[in-house]
């Protein structure tokens with residue numbers, strides 16, 4: 399039953415923390431790992447403060463040796479600079495780890511093995527993915543530039559897309575790794591750009607070869623007992639190229655959840671980009687504010703209106719029974735639908751001044767606050783095209 403499964407998870411987590419501490423990690427003992435909603439056995443886990451923490455207090459320090467890193471004794475990709483390597487090596491290490499027998503597997507391996515499977519779009523059933531692409535009009539609406547992760551893995555890494563554990567390993571790396579590196583404990587922290595209270599002390603990826611500093615995380619503000627610890631998955635100090643374009647749709651695609659406000663939306667086909675947040679950042683106001691990051695145009699807003707009308711029609715499918723698509727996929731799809739629908743609605747209801755400038759700008763029309771954070775070649779906008787999606 400679910401209760402037994404929960405208990406097993408708690409034991410795995412305790413074992414993992416003991417193992418990490420016994421092997422040179424520091425983990426602040428004022429922390430607890432538990433479900434976000436203790437009454438909902440399906441809610442994700444997160445890291446919570448049992449006692450209050452001061453600003454600047456160390457949350458954890460995980461040495462490089464305990465991380466899962468690309469296995470270094472195979473694969474031609476190792477000839478590439480570290481920054482350009484595919485995830486193959488890491489996925490292979492995960493497969494090696496989760497294929498070990500009970501007595502040889504590390505507690506981290508056991509934790510990874512017990513994680514939920516196939517919950518991001520790229521791993522959904524064929525029918526679920528089909529419905530998702532229909533909703534976005536084949537990637538006209540974001541998220542766009544969707545890679546077929548399994549196909550890529552089979553093609554470039556000689557992977558086996560038919561093996562459930564192998565597929566799980568691919569998803570673990572996609573949903574939990576920083577670049578190609580999996581970091582125990584650190585990877586249990588959830589994302590929230592409005593409540594971010596933990597930052598990286600070092601950037602292990604600055605140098606080439608990389609610095610291998612391990613992962614030291616510190617609080618960026620005081621945290622009260624009972625509060626959750628949050629990172630940012632796209633606007634963290636080591637997030638570089640993700641900083642600007644990686645918004646709510648991309649978060650959904652890569653991590654499988656709809657982030658709460660603040661949200662960022664980039665509609666490339668309409669050249670509209672905006673943030674949504676509660677008024678004064680305060681949910682209590684109940685009022686949502688749209689901040690355009692690039693001035694919107696009449697043409698852009700008309701294009702968005704057309705999509706909103708189309709989504710209205712698509713929404714009627716919600717009432718129809720859909721037995722081919724698994725329930726968890728449907729739940730996730732409609733959650734994203736609501737977020738997308740509301741984002742379009744808020745943008746269209748705003749009374750922003752409309753100007754055409756954005757259409758005389760180059761492909762980088764959307765760059766604003768990330769400009770200084772990434773080198774120019776990392777700023778390839780992920781563009782939507784009638785003919786399909788190609789990197790430009």
Ligand SMILES: C[S@@+](CC[C@H](N)C(=O)[O-])C[C@H]1O[C@@H](n2cnc3c(N)ncnc32)[C@H](O)[C@@H]1O
Pocket residue numbers: 442443444573574585586587588589590652653654655656657658
């Ligand atoms: C790096 S892990 C974070 C820890 C994870 N919750 C766990 O139990 O191990 C990333 C996954 O956590 C979940 N997640 C992270 N932030 C979330 C949030 N704000 N709301 C809901 N789920 C979130 C998503 O399932 C995502 O794929």
